[in-house]
Amino acid sequence: MKTENQKAWFFVLPVLLLVAFNALIPIMTVVNYSVQETFGDNLFFWEGLSWFEQILRSDRFHDALGRQFLFTFLILIIEVPLGIIIALSMPKKGIWVPVCLVTMALPMLIPWNVVGAMWNIFTLPDIGLLGYFINNTLGIEYNMTRSPVAAWVTIIVMDVWHWTSLVVLLSYAGLVSIPDAYYQAAKIDGASPWKVFRYIQLPKMKTVLTIAILLRFMDSFNIYTEPFVLTGGGPGNSTTLLSIDLVKIALGQFDLGPAAAMSLIYFAITLLVSWLFYTLMTKDDAK
Amino acid sequence: MAKITLKNLRHSYLPSPKGAEDYALKEIDLDWQDGGAYALLGPSGCGKSTLLNIISGLLTPSEGRILFDDVDVTDLPPDQRNIAQVFQFPVIYDTMTVRDNLAFPLRNRGVAEARITERVAEIAAMLEVVELLDIRASHLSPDNKQKISMGRGLVRDDVNVVMFDEPLTVIDPHLKWKLRSKLKELHQRVKATMIYVTHDQTEALTFADQVVVMQDGEVVQIGTPVELFERPQHTFVGHFIGSPGMNVLDATEAGGRVSFEGQEIAVEGKVTGQGGATQVGIRPEFVSIGATGLPARVRKVSDIGRHSVVEAMVGDTPVKAVIDGEAPGQGDAVHLAFRPDQTRLYRDGWLSIETDGAVAS
Numbered sequence: 001m002k003t004e005n006q007k008a009w010f011f012v013l014p015v016l017l018l019v020a021f022n023a024l025i026p027i028m029t030v031v032n033y034s035v036q037e038t039f040g041d042n043l044f045f046w047e048g049l050s051w052f053e054q055i056l057r058s059d060r061f062h063d064a065l066g067r068q069f070l071f072t073f074l075i076l077i078i079e080v081p082l083g084i085i086i087a088l089s090m091p092k093k094g095i096w097v098p099v100c101l102v103t104m105a106l107p108m109l110i111p112w113n114v115v116g117a118m119w120n121i122f123t124l125p126d127i128g129l130l131g132y133f134i135n136n137t138l139g140i141e142y143n144m145t146r147s148p149v150a151a152w153v154t155i156i157v158m159d160v161w162h163w164t165s166l167v168v169l170l171s172y173a174g175l176v177s178i179p180d181a182y183y184q185a186a187k188i189d190g191a192s193p194w195k196v197f198r199y200i201q202l203p204k205m206k207t208v209l210t211i212a213i214l215l216r217f218m219d220s221f222n223i224y225t226e227p228f229v230l231t232g233g234g235p236g237n238s239t240t241l242l243s244i245d246l247v248k249i250a251l252g253q254f255d256l257g258p259a260a261a262m263s264l265i266y267f268a269i270t271l272l273v274s275w276l277f278y279t280l281m282t283k284d285d286a287k
Numbered sequence: 288m289a290k291i292t293l294k295n296l297r298h299s300y301l302p303s304p305k306g307a308e309d310y311a312l313k314e315i316d317l318d319w320q321d322g323g324a325y326a327l328l329g330p331s332g333c334g335k336s337t338l339l340n341i342i343s344g345l346l347t348p349s350e351g352r353i354l355f356d357d358v359d360v361t362d363l364p365p366d367q368r369n370i371a372q373v374f375q376f377p378v379i380y381d382t383m384t385v386r387d388n389l390a391f392p393l394r395n396r397g398v399a400e401a402r403i404t405e406r407v408a409e410i411a412a413m414l415e416v417v418e419l420l421d422i423r424a425s426h427l428s429p430d431n432k433q434k435i436s437m438g439r440g441l442v443r444d445d446v447n448v449v450m451f452d453e454p455l456t457v458i459d460p461h462l463k464w465k466l467r468s469k470l471k472e473l474h475q476r477v478k479a480t481m482i483y484v485t486h487d488q489t490e491a492l493t494f495a496d497q498v499v500v501m502q503d504g505e506v507v508q509i510g511t512p513v514e515l516f517e518r519p520q521h522t523f524v525g526h527f528i529g530s531p532g533m534n535v536l537d538a539t540e541a542g543g544r545v546s547f548e549g550q551e552i553a554v555e556g557k558v559t560g561q562g563g564a565t566q567v568g569i570r571p572e573f574v575s576i577g578a579t580g581l582p583a584r585v586r587k588v589s590d591i592g593r594h595s596v597v598e599a600m601v602g603d604t605p606v607k608a609v610i611d612g613e614a615p616g617q618g619d620a621v622h623l624a625f626r627p628d629q630t631r632l633y634r635d636g637w638l639s640i641e642t643d644g645a646v647a648s
Contacts, residue, residue: 185374
């Protein structure tokens, strides 16, 4: 016997409320700001889509977006292969497994602003261990407050140091789940190490790698704290990534309307690229 | 294809084994004839998978040599031994099509593409998977996956031996039977030496011409299924093969006369050796219920279709009998008769009887 009534809705209600409070309402506030102009005192004037138009046409936004994509691209192209290589070379059993795992997890446990501060001090040319070493021992001029290249190299290296472990740990989890029989069969089939990687390890890591790439994309695309603490977006605007620029507009210039419009565009881009990644990486499974 | 010889093979998983109990394999000497269908039968943990991995080269034995056609291969890695192995869980390359899976071992060895196409077509026809060739292997059902892993083993026409490590474990019961007869048929067609590891006696007895029974890292008996059934060399074989297994009854022996529960019983031939723990072995199929014989009381009767298994107590010892037709009821007083030519004496587990035809080892 089947009972039909609307009671089920009551069970969904708590989730609906939760989602409303943590996502819908905050986002709607931003939407509200993005189509209006305010001068304080809770006075609002309708602006339509002009903020969106202004942002999308502004060179400043294009430059920040370009820098953001460059940053994320470099991060992914370095961290994903590096993470896989490290995971492949980690021991599969024995006492070194926990040692490796803990060592790998350490950078991720450090608060983001501390990471920025650490690397800032680490790279100071006069007293920082790395900065002093490069400038005085190696004799290479390295000062990220003066050279944009030095600043870029530093934020990239810092992010690689901070987040490669995530790719390592996820890949490692995928690797250890491969039964020994696969390696034994590959040996008997005469497969080369490259073929073992290509046809056994990579396919088995695919699911976790998809997650790793998505997480690294979203995190690096939205990165704020570390480069802000390290370079503050400088020298000049050379390391002003989207989020740093956004905060400058919103809190520095107090242009809430354009900042809200930019937030929504930013959000839409993140969502779109994540969706693209996900669709591309999982489309093979459907066949 | 080759004859495989194992010489004084011993293996321990410990770095420095001390006593015999540290060895997973204790002293194995075996010849596997070219083109034979062998089964390696034994309970879990008896060392049969260890032995298989040593033959395939995945494990290096602690002691002893392995010869393929009198060539020592002990130190060769698996890919140079030219063997094939099918594992308990089907191993397939998920991202490849069935066709590429079958071609994989050939491509790795640089076989010409025309020859590969030919072999893959042949094997696919043999396994009846022609219509699956262009499907991605990850979409196959478990039994088809296992067929493909078998196919990858059979696709090379020069393999020395194809080994199966409990290949039907994950297969549904109704498909097990199909795959098993497929395997038997494959063996007759490709004539490769095949070794089939299992703890299931039905699988072993239906597949193999020769069954090697192992227990605790030792080979207890090698023989045809009929030999194993009719003349077990060891009480373990008698008990392990057959359903229900052989009755193994504590007995006494003095001057060639064998007594069980105080009554003298006739045995197959002349008793050999002396001392040790003596037992009488008789299969339930050869115990009959009649008017004369050992007095017993029926404790349990189970109907197993065409026969009934009757468990009767002779004194304090339960004896099983397989009875056709009318079975006695529970609690009935009966008399059990043992067929003399199937009643044997075992001393410390090993057959201890001599007949004109066969001599106990």
